[in-house]
Amino acid sequence: MMLSGLRTHLTAIGLAALLAGCQATPPVEPRGTGDLGVVVERATGSLAVVDTSERRILTRVEGLGDLSHASVKFSRDARFAFVFGRDGGLSRVDLLSGEITHRVMQSGNSIGGAISQDGSLVAVANYEPGGVKLFDSQTLVEVAEIPATYRDENGEAQRSKVVGLVDAPGNRFVYSLFEAGEIAMIDMNGEAPEVTRFPDIGEAPYDALIGPNGRYYIAGLFGEDGLALLDLWHLEEGVTRILPDYGRGEARLPVYKMPHLEGWSVAGDEAWLPAVGRHEVLVADADDWSLVERIPVHGQPIFVMSRPDERQVWVNFAHPDNDVVQVIDTETREVIRTLSPGEAVLHMEFTPKGEHAWVSARDSDRITVYDTRTFEVLATLDSESPSGIFFTDRAHRIGL
């Protein structure tokens, strides 16, 4: 019946096509995506897709454009990585097939993005033209654009660079406007995105973070000391200033790089943060934001990252002291280990339960995987100019 009908029509070419149909679509191997991750390879514009169980690179995805300072978010199902390139390219990468499923050049210059609480939308923070664009996370079709407009001192309408864009509970996005000195929030629960603005937060917010429970949004200020805090549980209170002594006013050294606020950590009741322009890690009380302690370290800290069990904090440093990672015991507040993963250590990422740390050394073209209990090197992986490392468990964390 169906079979004989089929057979009559089969020619050599038809059979070849049939056989090819069996094999040619490169079979995507089903696997769990909970132990996958990506490493940004900035020199080659590629992503290395990694397996954190086997501690190896599974595949490389090329053609992602300018990945200097690129960041990555993951889809709700932990299958797709959204890559925000510095050149305004937004790419959606299938970690299972190693293919770019969608790619749009969505602006002239972007600095990162976020994925909504429900996973349906990807938001991108743009420098040029300044604003936020929202995309459908399945198709990368543009859904909305929210220009970051403001009036300058002459009353002229201008657009501001957008920085520090994060997702927040309640399907909201929060971000900061560099030139405008504003924090803004997009609420996506109505028919159209609704924007609430908080002006006059301080001069030149350059980066921001949201805490692990999504309540506090904190913006760092490039133009003055202190940090701007928005309590998302109490928008009516507006933006307040915390840690008034935090910033450049204290700098005794030239600032080689402003610390990343995403590199702050909260461990227990304390916030751990990099001092600006000083060889210190600061510990603040996460309730009243008073400064509890200054811990001397090897250089100017960039990322100050808490091991998931909060027993250690790992720190990397700005040029020229960037060939070292230091580990601080959160209880004794002392440096207990200095590691040498290579030249230009740019980023670190812990496995979800914290047993391993992956460290990228850009100028050594190397990723080093450490046992966080023994500090033994478990693996070194070759990677061209590796920078950011992102594991898929971020898909399930607020603001990551």
Added chain:
Amino acid sequence: MMLSGLRTHLTAIGLAALLAGCQATPPVEPRGTGDLGVVVERATGSLAVVDTSERRILTRVEGLGDLSHASVKFSRDARFAFVFGRDGGLSRVDLLSGEITHRVMQSGNSIGGAISQDGSLVAVANYEPGGVKLFDSQTLVEVAEIPATYRDENGEAQRSKVVGLVDAPGNRFVYSLFEAGEIAMIDMNGEAPEVTRFPDIGEAPYDALIGPNGRYYIAGLFGEDGLALLDLWHLEEGVTRILPDYGRGEARLPVYKMPHLEGWSVAGDEAWLPAVGRHEVLVADADDWSLVERIPVHGQPIFVMSRPDERQVWVNFAHPDNDVVQVIDTETREVIRTLSPGEAVLHMEFTPKGEHAWVSARDSDRITVYDTRTFEVLATLDSESPSGIFFTDRAHRIGL
């Protein structure tokens, strides 16, 4: 060449086999596993595999034995569910294919299990014979057995039921011995499992939990008031007693069911817990364990679960008040909503970022999915006697 050679050998049967080869191996569809989960269906001994993005049941896995009071852990890659049956059956289920890949009857009666920090080992807590068994997580081959032996008041060697087994940072497992009144810890970093015992912790520990950062292990006591706390950062301090007024001594009502300690929550600096035998949720200071507040609720609470952003706590109740879920605002500490998901509400689970809550109503054969912001019912799913609900993001959380 190869093609003509192939063609000569093709008969109708051969071709049928070839075509079947394309289609017959039931194609396991590649997909991300980050938005998967399972619902235990106790009456039918089955698991419903669910998709939390589409809010539907993907498939059912049968043949899992007695699933009354069953619990589930996930593999490190979030592909496999380990199901701990009450009948001592341990099953490994592939969420992608919906098949049981391995199954062993490992004891006469078990009460739950855990997966090691590095994902390599599955541990099972057994009632009969009392002890812990360790299995390779890939193959379910038994690796070690640690009997829960102790000497009774007559000096006779006995075996104790094991309860409250959890994973802890540093590739350790911690558990409690019901008859022996002990907490024990297995360290798996050496050649063989090394067991440390903490005797005389109090009478009849019946359940336990470990906090989200893996530092504090807390066992509830059936035989007396208070709780036993082990600080895993300071084993030398031994086990101390906390919340001395917590327990049956306060009971004004018959206790229909001892609350699950896994149903405790930590939100900010506070622990939220079900009172024993009272219609109250208790709030304790998570630093010094003093009681901060008693919140009147609908019945005797069983699970007290914090929404991931810590803005709400959801509570279900013991028989006969078990047709209701109440939502408490963590800031005002007031009940803000009473929901009616059906008869015999046994469990709840939040999606990883907290936008939805899934609630099982055993006697209504129904799972209800709520929007946690609006309390709108987004979906109801048919399920025979659903009880525990577990989503794969637990793979990345300490103690879950």
